[in-house]
Amino acid sequence: MNTLAEENYLKAIYKLSLAAGNVSTNQIAAELATKASSVTDMVRKLAEKALVNYTRYQGVSLTKAGEKVALNIIRRHRLWEYFLVEKLHFKWDEVHDMAEEMEHISLTELIDRLDAFMGHPTRDPHGDPIPDCDGNFKVSELKPVSSVEVNTAGVISGVRDHSASFLQYLERQQLTIGKHIIIKEVISYDNAVILEMENTQIQISRDVANNLLIAL
Amino acid sequence: MNTLAEENYLKAIYKLSLAAGNVSTNQIAAELATKASSVTDMVRKLAEKALVNYTRYQGVSLTKAGEKVALNIIRRHRLWEYFLVEKLHFKWDEVHDMAEEMEHISLTELIDRLDAFMGHPTRDPHGDPIPDCDGNFKVSELKPVSSVEVNTAGVISGVRDHSASFLQYLERQQLTIGKHIIIKEVISYDNAVILEMENTQIQISRDVANNLLIAL
DNA sequence: TTGTATTTTTAGACAAGTCTAAAAAAATAA
DNA sequence: TTATTTTTTTAGACTTGTCTAAAAATACAA
Ligand SMILES: [Mn+2]
Ligand SMILES: [Mn+2]
Ligand SMILES: [Mn+2]
Ligand SMILES: [Mn+2]
Numbered sequence: 302m303n304t305l306a307e308e309n310y311l312k313a314i315y316k317l318s319l320a321a322g323n324v325s326t327n328q329i330a331a332e333l334a335t336k337a338s339s340v341t342d343m344v345r346k347l348a349e350k351a352l353v354n355y356t357r358y359q360g361v362s363l364t365k366a367g368e369k370v371a372l373n374i375i376r377r378h379r380l381w382e383y384f385l386v387e388k389l390h391f392k393w394d395e396v397h398d399m400a401e402e403m404e405h406i407s408l409t410e411l412i413d414r415l416d417a418f419m420g421h422p423t424r425d426p427h428g429d430p431i432p433d434c435d436g437n438f439k440v441s442e443l444k445p446v447s448s449v450e451v452n453t454a455g456v457i458s459g460v461r462d463h464s465a466s467f468l469q470y471l472e473r474q475q476l477t478i479g480k481h482i483i484i485k486e487v488i489s490y491d492n493a494v495i496l497e498m499e500n501t502q503i504q505i506s507r508d509v510a511n512n513l514l515i516a517l
Numbered sequence: 518m519n520t521l522a523e524e525n526y527l528k529a530i531y532k533l534s535l536a537a538g539n540v541s542t543n544q545i546a547a548e549l550a551t552k553a554s555s556v557t558d559m560v561r562k563l564a565e566k567a568l569v570n571y572t573r574y575q576g577v578s579l580t581k582a583g584e585k586v587a588l589n590i591i592r593r594h595r596l597w598e599y600f601l602v603e604k605l606h607f608k609w610d611e612v613h614d615m616a617e618e619m620e621h622i623s624l625t626e627l628i629d630r631l632d633a634f635m636g637h638p639t640r641d642p643h644g645d646p647i648p649d650c651d652g653n654f655k656v657s658e659l660k661p662v663s664s665v666e667v668n669t670a671g672v673i674s675g676v677r678d679h680s681a682s683f684l685q686y687l688e689r690q691q692l693t694i695g696k697h698i699i700i701k702e703v704i705s706y707d708n709a710v711i712l713e714m715e716n717t718q719i720q721i722s723r724d725v726a727n728n729l730l731i732a733l
Numbered sequence: 734t735t736g737t738a739t740t741t742t743t744a745g746a747c748a749a750g751t752c753t754a755a756a757a758a759a760a761t762a763a
Numbered sequence: 764t765t766a767t768t769t770t771t772t773t774a775g776a777c778t779t780g781t782c783t784a785a786a787a788a789t790a791c792a793a
Contacts, residue, residue, distance in 0.1 A: 306780060326741055339781055341742055346779095358741060358788060389630040399627055406618050414605040522750065542771055555751055557772055562749090574758060574771060 303350075305405050308374050309333060310343050311352060314363055315371035323360035372436035378404035379425035379432075380415055386426040387419060393426040393477075394468035409434070427468075428459030428478050428514065444517065446484060446494055447510035454483045455515030462512040474503060476513065519566075521621050524590050525549060526559050527568060530579055531587035539576035588652035594620035595641035595648075596631055602642040603635060609642040609693075610684035625650070643684075644675030644694050644730065660733065662700060662710055663726035670699045671731030678728040690719060692729065 303311070313332040317324040326344070330337045341357075348355040352367035363371060381403040385396040406412075413434060416422075423439070424430055430438040443459045457480045460467065471477060475498070485502065486495040492507035505513070519527070529548040533540040542560070546553045564571040568583035579587060597619040601612040622628075629650060632638075639655070640646055646654040659675045673696045676683065687693060691714070701718065702711040708723035721729070 304779080327739095335780095336782065337741060338743080338783080342780075385627075389627070389634055391630070399622075399624055402622050402624070406615075406622075408615055408618070411601075411605070411615055414607070418605055520749080543769095551750095552752060553771065554753080554773080558750075 302407065303352075303370060306343065307347060307350075307352075308370070308405055310340075310347060311363070311367055311371045312374050314353065314361060315368065315375070318363060323362050325360045329361075369436050372432045372438075373407075373434075374404050376432045376434070376436070377407065377412055379429060380412060380419070380422070382425045382427070383419055383422045383431070384415060387422075392468075392472070394465040394472065396426065397463060397465075426478070427463055428457075442516065443514035445511050446482075446496070446505070446513045446515055447492070447507060449484055449515070449517070451484055451486060453517065454481065455517045456481055457513065458516040459514035460512055461514060467509075467512060470509070471513070474505070476503070476505075482515065518623065519568075519586060522559065523563060523566075523568075524586070524621055526556075526563060527579070527583055527587045528590050530569065530577060531584065531591070534579060539578050541576045545577075585652050588648045588654075589623075589650075590620050592648045592650070592652070593623065593628055595645060596628060596635070596638070598641045598643070599635055599638045599647070600631060603638075608684075608688070610681040610688065612642065613679060613681075642694070643679055644673075658732070659730035661727050662698075662712070662721070662729045662731055663708070663723060665700055665731070665733070667700055667702060669733065670697065671733045672697055673729065674732040675730035676728055677730060683725075683728060686725070687729070690721070692719070692721075698731065 310329065310333065313329055314324050317328050317332060321328075326337045326340045329335075329340045329344070333340075344353060344355050344361050347353040347367065348361075351364055352370060353361045353363055355361045378400045381400040382396045385391045385399060386393055391399075416434075422431055428441075428443070430441060432438040441458070444455075445461065446455075449455070457476060457478055459478070460471070476482075480498055483497045484494060485497050487493070488495070488504075492510070494505050494507070494510040496503045496505065526545065526549065529545055530540050533544050533548060537544075542553050542556045545551075545556045545560070549556075560569060560571050560577050563569040563583065564577075567580055568586060569577045569579055571577045594616045597616040598612045601607045601615060602609055607615075632650075638647055644657075644659070646657060648654040657674070660671075661677065662671075665671070673692060673694055675694070676687070692698075696714055699713045700710060701713050703709070704711070704720075708726075710721050710723070710726040712719045712721065
């Protein structure tokens, strides 16, 4: 089917596409920690396989077929992350790198059984939606804490930054998925945000507020 | 650590070593469905890494280090097979090829947790022992049905042939791991064996009797 | 609009792993 | 022992995915 390298490129292009429309060579190179010249080569190959649209100097976008492949890789990634946390009891900051390896095991029957074994979860440990086998998933209406009005109440439902250090910070503050919070105040000096959670007040920086997502 | 190709060579050499002492280039080529010239190249590389002993034209054997790597791959393979059968409810003839892919995920912590999750199983779905993380396992005293005296009683505990067709045949005859049988008669004409299992008589060919292992 | 900086592509090379064809060594037979 | 067959190694080539250095295209600024 597709090689490991091809899969990693498709996933990177998908991820970058969410922000911008067409994705540039340099963006992909940065995302995969590789060189622009390598990206040009690979993007050509993906275009041959009709997985991306590419005209030179214009950047790339995924075709329908390419998007389907990318969503399948993401499905596998998130299902394995769920497995690692729920069944093997890893912490949410430990699973990404492992899932990065496991996502390339692509036997459909295996993934479907894994999905069933865990009861068809809809979100991974970081709150991200798990696409079904056709690549469908609910787009969630999550907002960064930094973007809502004072006195808004919500439920912590996702993160924008998936780094281990950010996740560990949230864990230490008990700011984990499912917690109910109320935005109490925004300090005008540095845009720090004061939250109330379980009747205690917690102050978080602007940066943290930007990367913490809530459902209203 | 070691590449996927290196791991597959080490596993093949380990397997072939169980039968013979030194393993020949052609044997490895046959086992991996590759060419002798490719084997020579790879074996050189493994010798550089001190994973095999090699002098040209003399065949190879694993070093202590190489054997440890091989046993670790086998551990991973068998643990995943156990997982696929016990947790995802695949049949014993369906799991080998999947495990062949999964065995290369090598994060020690993951494998140890998987092991714990399943309650530290000692045998895989085909009756083969699962080495611990140091490569230790009990050598089992299993005998082919064809090698024991008439009137011997035993428990089906393993197979020599791991092919899907053989496993499916056994499944259809209900000759599965754990079943108690008694060897009743050996037909002198064709060496077919008549067994008694759960008060019924079953006849199996010489070939099947050779590949079905029992514990006495 | 013309010149400079940035981005992207091309050209050429390299490592890993494989192959075919030919040479060398070892095993077997006459 | 000499000749023939088989096994193993060498030589050279190819593919995938990567890199550096240089050229070409595009974007931006004066
Ligand atoms: Mn992840
Ligand atoms: Mn995730
Ligand atoms: Mn197996
Ligand atoms: Mn097995």
